[in-house]
Amino acid sequence: MVGFDPNASKRELTTAEYSAAGLVSGVLTRFFIQPLDVLKIRFQLQIEPTRGKSQGKYNGLFQAIRLIAREEGAAAFWKGHVPAQGLSAIYGFVQFAAFERLSKAAWHLLPPHASAKWKQPVDFVCGAGAGCFAMTAALPADLIRTRLVAQGEPKHYKNSRDVIASVWRHEGPRAFFSGLTPALLQVAPFTGIQFAIYRWTYSLWHQLTTEHDSTGTMLCGALAGTIAKTALYPFDVFKHRRQIAGFEKTQTGSATSAESRGLINAFRLLVQREGYTGLFKGLYPSMIKAAVSSALTFLFYEIVAAVSGDRSSRLAHALNASQQLLLYYYASLQSTIVVFSFPIAASVISDKENGNAAVLSFTCAPLETAALSANLALDGAR
Secondary structure, eight states: OOSOOTTOSSOOOOHHHHHHHHHHHHHHHHHHHHHHHHHHHHHHTBOSOSSSTTOOSOOSHHHHHHHHHHHHOGGGGGTTHHHHHHHHHHHHHHHHHHHHHHHHHHHHHSOHHHHTTTHHHHHHHHHHHHHHHHHHHHHHHHHHHHHHHHOOSSOSOOSHHHHHHHHHHHTOGGGGGTTHHHHHHHHHHHHHHHHHHHHHHHHHHHHHHSSOOHHHHHHHHHHHHHHHHHHTHHHHHHHHHHHTTTOOOOSSOBOOGGGOSSHHHHHHHHHHHHOGGGGGTTHHHHHHHHHHHHHHHHHHHHHHHHHHHOTTOHHHHHHHHHHHHHHHHHHHHHHHHHHHHHHHHHHHHHHSTTOOHHHHHHHHHHHHHHHHHHHHHHHHHO
């Protein structure tokens, strides 16, 4: 069961085990939902309406599928898959561990008689906090994924490394966190609603069936994801519009920087030019994606967490070894990013006429954060 349960019969997992379960869940889920993510982003970045006389390039789900496949090939549905996997891995790695620890802390802080009364609000607050932590950690990977998916043919970026170098050189390190405000405004209530609805509906399902089965997990997860995504969808549109600010060579009719400066200004311009329906562009593939993604995420997480909790199982021993390898792999990956980012940072600084220690300190700040994250991951694994 997701979240802290003082009456659980199995042992409580460690932070590293929770993180690894979330990581595995994120990676497996991403493999199935990537094509839906590509469709969603293409609709979100299109400034023309999807209906009417002046409709844009993409005006329907199946029409978009046929058009992308004809113009760019089937491989286009997997554009940005590598950074998307990084996004899902980092997000799941942080989100579930944070939620488990926050829910445990909340249970200890609340008096026993208040735990049941405040269960849904507490789940919402813990989910919101976990979502904010996860989104902040994963936003650079989300930006890279969005840039790769947004471009059509001919391609402006060759691969993820090309995106990193180009953004760092031309837009600065702060650009990797473009869209953070709308992202947090969306993800905090989204994750809060998702976890609160999932925990509530799953408890009802358990009362009806008295069994913890995969069907209930998937149904409750799909319902939670669909409701949360639909309620907060406009913020997702703003986030992706903001992430392509300064990037105009998408060849897909995408929004440009002039339309993406500031959340309030973006809202005003979007409604003025595209109508209120523009706030929900790409909603259908997004709802399908949210349902499938949420269902699979909770299913895989529950399975991995359950297996990890049974130390007598051979599968648990194999999974534990895999968890350690995954933790070391991602810690090493972060360290590699730190090492190879220094030449890029140095070149950026050398291009500035008045480069100084303050610029160097500011440029290297994200690298210090990455190094700290790697150390924390290794400490948790031990």
